[in-house]
Amino acid sequence: MSLSTRVLTGDALTAAFDDVARLRIAVFRDWPYLYDGDLDYEREYLAAYKSPDAVVVVVMDGDRIVGASTGAPMLDHASDFAAAFADRPEPLAHIFYCAESVLLPDYRGHGLGHAFFDAREAHARALGAIYTAFCSVKRPDDHPARPADYQPLDGFWRKRGYAPLPGVIARFAWKDVGQTDETEKPLQFWMRTL
Numbered sequence: 001m002s003l004s005t006r007v008l009t010g011d012a013l014t015a016a017f018d019d020v021a022r023l024r025i026a027v028f029r030d031w032p033y034l035y036d037g038d039l040d041y042e043r044e045y046l047a048a049y050k051s052p053d054a055v056v057v058v059v060m061d062g063d064r065i066v067g068a069s070t071g072a073p074m075l076d077h078a079s080d081f082a083a084a085f086a087d088r089p090e091p092l093a094h095i096f097y098c099a100e101s102v103l104l105p106d107y108r109g110h111g112l113g114h115a116f117f118d119a120r121e122a123h124a125r126a127l128g129a130i131y132t133a134f135c136s137v138k139r140p141d142d143h144p145a146r147p148a149d150y151q152p153l154d155g156f157w158r159k160r161g162y163a164p165l166p167g168v169i170a171r172f173a174w175k176d177v178g179q180t181d182e183t184e185k186p187l188q189f190w191m192r193t194l
Helices: 008-016 018-025 038-049 074-081 112-126 154-159
Strands: 003-008 057-062 064-073 095-103 131-137 165-174 181-194
Touching: 003 008, 003 018, 003 112, 008 038, 018 038, 018 057, 018 064, 018 095, 038 064, 057 112, 064 074, 064 112, 074 095, 074 165, 095 112, 112 131
Parallel strands: 095 131
Antiparallel strands: 003 057, 057 064, 064 095, 131 181, 165 181
8 A cells, every 4th residue: 555645725625625525425424424425415515625724634545535634713614513612611713623534444544543633733733723623423322223343433532632522512414324314413522722
């Protein structure tokens, strides 16, 4: 495997949108997201990353993008997350949102999760952010689609200095694989001080 990581901003970031969209659809189809996505929705979602302060960290296998991790100032997502942070003392202007990290299964276990966080946290510091935060979907432990060998990433996140924020829950609706309608899911926020 000949892997490299690149940090994309501006036009280079925008040029990668379709590749990032396809990765999100493929990776989030699995547990715990079970997301039945489509390219049109993804393009609309990724439009938030046209912000001049947004970043996408990509993993390349040759010329092919096999992983991507997005981030942007939390204020760029205020309409989605302000309610979840309403009772928190940290101003949204001080928080950098480390959105999703998606990596094809064959490329996992090579330290790329750390590379994703390292690059986004460095970008956040350069912008003057004081905190970084992300959210993870919460599914019941007895969900019928939960794989028996599923290992949550909580330990990895804690080692990087993140902790869940009690009561800071966002809610988003999407269509699960095998379902006909969207249903709302809770997403737990985690945060650390930079």
